[in-house]
Structures are given as structure tokens and as C-alpha cells.
Amino acid sequence: MNYYTEIKNELINNEINRKVKNYSINKSDLNTYYNVGKLLSEAGKHYGESIIKEYSKKLTTELGKIYDVSSLNKMKKFYFLNKKLVTLSPKLSYSHYVELLPCTNLNQIKYYINQIEIYNLSVRQLREKIKNKEYERLDNNTKLKLINKEEEKITDFIKNPIIIKNKYNITNISEKMLKKLILEDLENFLLELGDGFSYISNEYKIKLGNYNNYIDLLLFNYKFNAFVVIELKVTELKKEHIGQIEVYMNYIDNNLKSIDQDKTIGIIICKENNEFIIKYSSDNRIITKEFVLN
Numbered sequence: 001m002n003y004y005t006e007i008k009n010e011l012i013n014n015e016i017n018r019k020v021k022n023y024s025i026n027k028s029d030l031n032t033y034y035n036v037g038k039l040l041s042e043a044g045k046h047y048g049e050s051i052i053k054e055y056s057k058k059l060t061t062e063l064g065k066i067y068d069v070s071s072l073n074k075m076k077k078f079y080f081l082n083k084k085l086v087t088l089s090p091k092l093s094y095s096h097y098v099e100l101l102p103c104t105n106l107n108q109i110k111y112y113i114n115q116i117e118i119y120n121l122s123v124r125q126l127r128e129k130i131k132n133k134e135y136e137r138l139d140n141n142t143k144l145k146l147i148n149k150e151e152e153k154i155t156d157f158i159k160n161p162i163i164i165k166n167k168y169n170i171t172n173i174s175e176k177m178l179k180k181l182i183l184e185d186l187e188n189f190l191l192e193l194g195d196g197f198s199y200i201s202n203e204y205k206i207k208l209g210n211y212n213n214y215i216d217l218l219l220f221n222y223k224f225n226a227f228v229v230i231e232l233k234v235t236e237l238k239k240e241h242i243g244q245i246e247v248y249m250n251y252i253d254n255n256l257k258s259i260d261q262d263k264t265i266g267i268i269i270c271k272e273n274n275e276f277i278i279k280y281s282s283d284n285r286i287i288t289k290e291f292v293l294n
Helices: 003-020 022-047 051-063 069-085 094-100 106-119 123-131 140-148 175-184 186-193 239-255 275-279
Strands: 162-164 197-208 211-221 226-236 262-272 286-293
Touching (some): 003 051, 022 051, 022 094, 106 123, 162 175, 162 186, 175 186, 186 197, 226 239, 239 286
Parallel strands (some): 226 262, 262 286
16 A cells, blocks of 8 residues: 555545535544544554654645644544544544643543533633643542443532632732632633532622621532532631531521522632541531632
């Protein structure tokens, strides 16, 4: 087989398809780069890995388009990735897959593919998630659930730590400023919590006897049909934080939750966790996560 001629024809046909059949550009790209990657792999077995450098020079000269060694190597890696995934998602472009090539964990790759499909992520948004190590910040039990395709809980996809964009470059932060940073970048904050979270209010007023109290953030999760109370702490987790959020959760359950909704969830976002305090808390609806400013 003349591997070079086959590779050249694949790339030429793809350029033709891109001009004539605009609606199927993505499918054409995926098929072409898969086939080229396969041919490059087979050519390497026969002529050695240096053959890619030779093909790169010839393709660039003859097709008038830069096919450098790096781009050809990406096609080859894309071919091997496709073999692992078995099927490719039509919702991902070749550029999406290129961003995933450095990832070595197949479960990590599948997670990001799922995120792209759910949220229709752009390449830039995907790059940001990978850069922020979103998959690595998931709980190990959540990762096992993904592998085993087990039923998810509302708290499974809350990242730890939660990354909050520090647009003002603050070093010594107050709870008021932490809340301001969250509200100014609310969409990303909700995504840090996982799927289905929507905003209701901040400083949500509740009356306990003769005193007014204020919930830092009140959310609702439409996927799991439950209210979510969030308390922000810029210190280490303390036992009184558990009692405070538990009161707020019970108030929402008694005064706001309808009969067909699940019990309210409580999330304490703190500067530093204390595993012993949460370990001996009797309310398993309460979880704690740390935050970092980025």
C-alpha cells in the first residue's frame, strides 16, 4: 500500500467535503482524521516513526496547507483514542477531541465528553474545565459511580475544592466579599456545584421567633427537586456551623418545601474543612466543601 497517497487523498477529499457539504463538515473531519491517523500508525510500523516528518513536508508542499508533524501526530493519537472510546459523539468537534488528547485516564475523558454533551461546551470552555482539573476535584465515590453507572445524588458532582474566581485579587477575604465574588460569577459557581442548580436568593430572610436570620445563598435543584441552603465561611469549619445550617434547612423544610419535594440539602463552603466535625454530625443532608480563590 502507498500510505502517503492514501493519506493525501483523504485530506484532499476532506477539503472538498468542507466546501461542498457544509452541513457535514464535522463528520467529514472526524472520519478523515481517524483514517489518516490509522494510515500514519500503519506506515510507522513499516517505515519507522520518522516517516511522519517526511509525510509532513510532502503534504505541506503538495497541498499548499501546513500539515506539520504536530498536527499529524494529533491525528494519530486521535485514531488511538477513538479505538478506546469505540464510538465518537457527533456533538464533539475534532478540536474538542484534540483538547482531550493529553488526558491519560479514559474515565476522565468520558466525563468531559459527557459534560460537552450536556452543556454544549465550546472548545474554550472545555479547555477551562480541564485546566481547572474539574474531574480530579470530584469525590472518589462519585468517580466509581460514573464507572459503574450507578444512581447519582444531588451532592455527587460538587467539586472539592470549589474554585471561585478572584477578580479583585483579594488575599484576606471576608464572607461578604466571598459572596460578592460568587454572585458576580454565578453561572460558573453553579456549574462548580454540578447539574441542575438554580439561583433563588442571597441573604434570604427567615424569622426565628423575634429575630431575623439570613441564609447566605438559597438555591433549588430542579434535577433532584430539592432546596439547597448554602452557608459561606472564611474560616475552618466549626461545630456551630453545623447547628446553624441545620436550623436553616429545617426552617425551609417546614415553611417553603412542598409535600412533593425532597428534603433540603445543606452545603457549607469553608476555607478549611474539619473531617471530625462532619464525621460526628448526625445529619447526613449536610456536606462541607472547601473553596479556593483563583
